Amino acid sequence: MGSRIVSFELCGREVEVLVSPMATLQSVLRSQLGYTGTKEGCRQGGCGSCTVLVDGEPMMSCLLPVEDVEGRRVTTIEGIAPVAGLAPIQQAFIEKNAFQCGYCTPGMVVLTKTLLDHHPSPSRDEIIDALGGNVCRCTGYAPIIEAIEAAAAGATTDAGRDAGDWPDPSGER
Amino acid sequence: MPELKMPEPLHVVGRSVQRSDAAAHVTGRTRYAGDYTFPGMLHLRMVRSPVHHAMIRAVDLSRAERVPGFVRALTWRDVPHNVYTILGLIGVEPEEEFVLAQDRVRYKGEPIVAIVAETEAAALEAVAQVRLDLEELPAVFDVEEALQPDAPIVTHWGSNAFMFEGHPCRRVRFGDVEAGFAQADHIVEAVYNSSPIEHAPTETTGCVAVPEADGRFTVYTNTQALYFSLDNTAIILQVAGKRLHFVGGTVGGGFGGKVDVIVEPIATLAAMKTGRPVRYVFSRSEEMQVSSTRSAWRIRIRDGVMRDGRIVARKVTSYADSGAYSRQTPYALTKHAANAAGPYAIPNVSIDAYCVFTNRTPSSAMRGFGVTMASYAIEVQMDRIAERVGVDPWTIRFVNAYRNGDMKPHRKLAEDATLIETMQAAAALVGHELTDEQRAMTSAPRSPGPEGSPGGEAAAAGSRAAGAPASAGAPAAPASTAEGVL
């Protein structure tokens, strides 16, 4: 009853999906489309784990009825990396060990990718301000901020490395 | 025969090593328990007590059953072994926690009825349609009030104190604490309180239970204690452990909050009863209200102290608020009792540590639980003593620091003691000037002093000789009883 087909652009490809009324973008991504990189931390808009980009702007997908993104461009964590390798911000998160449990990481990466797209050289205060809605309960924010600074400075080493090659579990590089 | 390849030499210590899960984390490809979906998967939501303490007169499911998408409800009658204790696996008794409440609820948020539905929205709606007829009872929220004779009784066996081998508290007796107080120049007394702390992991507690074609059940869970969860689930469901296959993996934040077994048994039961995969993942408000917390503590400390700062007697009376059920808290009390005198050589010690039941959310494990709050209380107390005696906070700790070979109150010899060396390193780091004597100190065993007094060095004087042995051997005071070792 009341279900309808919604179409939008998801990470560069057109998708059409039959949704029940007011299903959230988060639940449609995770349960119907298999895009589980978008996490579910609170469904209250309070943690940032479900951050996605809608037409390049960060939004909380847990608060967004999927009907509201009809015809729009949605980018999730699955669409951040280039075809081969990792985006510089992803590389920087790895190099700075900017995660422990990893649950907040997709939201952090999506948010900071668009921060750097909008604003290639943010100040430390601007970075902190941008991260205000994304909660990390393990690592603390210092390595995350360092990763963003490193990515902004172009200071990562291996951008472009094939993600499938990473890492060598022996510890040799 | 193929030649065995020798492992390569170890080369990791002292180097930064990339984590093997790093690329999956930054690309969103790490799979957490809640990321698993299966065809026909059902959703489980819980009907919970809206009050802290009540008798359940009746539960009316008739309206819930009419919600489109409703599949079935589970009550305590569906649970083969409904009363359990997580630590039963290591011999802790009695069984006391209800998987689903029977005739009484003991904390706000206690599960009463599990609703399984085709969609989460339908499950939520059916939960809202369940009618509970509750008779509210007086509730108790303070540990010391709970131990008063007229307090509302939380447990089903008639006492709000957990019984440790027949005693209402975990006890440590070492030397003669009253004699220590009698000889002391100062008595320093204080009470320390802490509130419950929620772990608040970013990923909420949850699992997905899947019936397999071979009759087994695969449970994808974010537990921090995989086999603990499997074993307790087997007990609760009264099935052989081999029928359960628990798949752990990356935990989206735990901090001790995911060692309780509060989602897997009921999700697996729902999968058994329906023959379909069942997802049971806490909402954020459930995580905050219902998942266990670090215990609230009240710690009363009475110390007898000599003019030179030596502590000659320490009496600790601690109360951990276990909430409505014991979970891991009795274990915490045992650890607590073993550590509540602090890393100090005190000849006369008495510790009574109570695990108290109240109508608050059950508390359980969290990072160093049992010891963390003891350390907080003891170290603030050390500063208080320093102030009273008129020495600086460093000195009070050097004077009392234990050494290798000192007997700790719970009858373990101090080994690998590093308090003195740690303080020396810390002083260097913060630029604090230590005295020559402090710089010269080590944690090496005390040399036997004259006349066989155990202390040697500066500690050779009266109080320590009068108390317990500081070097080695059996407890000297015949009145001592050794408890408190798990």
Add this chain to the structure above:
Amino acid sequence: MTVVEYFLPRSLAQAVDLLSRHGPDLLVIAGGTVAMPLINDGISLPRQVMGLRFVGLDEIEPSDGGLRIGATTTLTSLLRQRHVPMLAEAARRTASWSIRNMGTVGGNLFTPPPGGDVAVALLALDAEVTLEGSRGRRTLALSEFQTGFMTTALEPQELLTGIGVPAVAGETTYVKFGRKEANTPSVVTVAVRVARDGEVVTDARVALGAVGPHALRARKAEAVLVGSSLEPGAIDEAAEAAAEECEPFDDGIASAWYRRAMVRLFVRRALEELVQHVALEGR
């Protein structure tokens, strides 16, 4: 299923029409940042919902020396406008980047305390709200619009369509105090506006957030300030009056006792900041 119909009208006329056809059971949302959490947790179980994201009420335009703000203007747009700095500051201190991209200025007026801080700034600016329905359009002072905890003067057949900020005189200061620096609910929010003739205060607004069922004006504090020269004694007296007349509550963020104490402190600080700011500008 809980929601059986979700409407996304493409114009105000369509929205008004849907509202009159479906009546008061139709839940109206804009950014969704207040309603969606309740729906997600099953606390709110609406059958029919109307989303206003595409009705075209998201423009900010200067008007007669003031500002005309469409009800579904996002907080991000409010942050970016340069006409009224206090409103940009109020938006900047509200929620987080992603939430500001979704939440709307109109929605903020329905947000219960300790949220809804933009309303505090708007109250100090004598803002008016425009309400439209099948029976026509009316305007109302914001101070008359919020009537209680999550209640407003909105009639069942009406929508909030816009907010008008008149050209008002005076200097303003906005102070939000929470438990952390960013993305935080308020312990207390204070917005002040003071107009002066020479040294003498001719008009004053002291608006408070998170210390009542909705954003409040501290009218006794305002009365203390009018006629004063913002001398330390007058500032102390106004802060004391505001602390007395506010209606604080206990929640997980702060106790009522603490909130009242913080009203005393932050009304004083806001006024001191305003004095300092004016002194610097005058130099």
